[in-house]
Amino acid sequence: MNLDPFAEKSDAELYAVLRKVHLSETVSAWGQGLDYEVAEKGENLSVGQRQLLCIARALIRDSKVIVMDEATANVDQESDKLIQQTMKESFGGGDCTVLCIAHRIETIMDSDKILVLDGGEVVEYDTPSALLQLKDGIFQSLVESRRRVGEIR
Template identity: 35%
Template sequence: FQFTGYLALSSILFYGSNLISQGLLTYGELSSFCLYAVLSAGSLSAMSGFYLELMKGLGASSRLFELKDRLPRIPLEGGIKKGNVEKAIRFEHVAFGYEDRDPLFHNISFDVPAGKITAVVGSSGSGKSTIASLLLRLYDPTNGRILVDDVDLKDLDPSYWRHHIGTVGQEPVLFSTTIKNNIVYGSNEPEKVTEADIVSAAEKSNADEFIMQFPDKYDTNVGEHGSTLSGGQKQRIAIARALVNKPNILIMDEATSALDASSEYLVRIALNKLLENSHQTVMIIAHRLSTIKHADQIVVVDKGSVAEKGSYEELIAIPDGIFRKLVEKQTFGFKNEESY
């Protein structure tokens, strides 16, 4: 393409020079013609590039408009504005399965008493985190129902319900900003969060100790995805973010998995004190024995249903029970483990 353009320009100059030598053309006319030709050729090239960029933009925006016009299966607003639990949250014969997969649950039935700590345990892939997603109503059960004080969860306002739930996931998500801003993000009304609220939430999650050791303290930038912090520090900031809103319901999905034993103990003591004062309803999804040992109720999920349910003492006393086997494997290890 460039070779053709330069060849055409050279031909014009060569032919124009002959015309000038014959007196049929002036230097100004030849210069004007060459200038107009170059501008016109450049404009045509720019128009072709603009057309390509326009097609790229239309292709990308079509997907955005498709998502914008898509109606969610679960509405964001509308329904009964209920954000607390006075009696219990009840799972009644809940069945659920992700699209293009085998059903994950076929009969999940248990109660989450108000103001108590309920631990959900089970093997990996048994659907423990999915139970938390169903409680947040990120998905709807295919069968059965979830009741909050005898009110179907589908009848509640989803946004209002979620605003009163504090959630700490397995992998904490931090933003590239200060520790203070990362904690404030957990509030529904950030402008009303005071410094005392931030410090209180950090103390409850045992994060205030290491934050105060930083030169900038709460104004310390955590880096991209919290790259400047350790896994335990990120987890404790995520717990503080969940507590700053003073939620009525607290869901902790392997929230203490990245903490050492002493930090986990302090976090658990702080949560127990918090529960005594505010009567929060807590659901803990965990594997570690130290986390679930002091729960008021333990629910064991196995093969798509609730296999066992009760306190730690009741479940550990069941001979050949699923929970007892999980505890024995964690405490004593595998009996047939080979030594190298």
């Protein structure tokens, strides 16, 4: 499974992380436990499982900076919720910096700060609540358009 390629953590620690990312039952069901062989590019895993496995690896390494580039793109709604929940539970305590690149507004609404780019230029940067107060702001406009079509509340 290649969670800990340098064998620095015990199996108990690895399973604790798998529980934290909601993969322990899945790994147990595979029958080979931590010895399960992940195919090249993770082709024998769902997109959601691959994302959760990447989060597990970041937790095992105790990473201080996490970059999530479209972490919930191409996943079903259930996997999206699980990834969001795992991100909040795992990295929401302020022990690390999470740079989240997202196309779904709801993915970033709980962020400490949001940076809005337009044409490669920074046009807005503040807390979500402050950006929502900007009359004619790009972020505020995106959120309102999503609310009108019922994508977010």
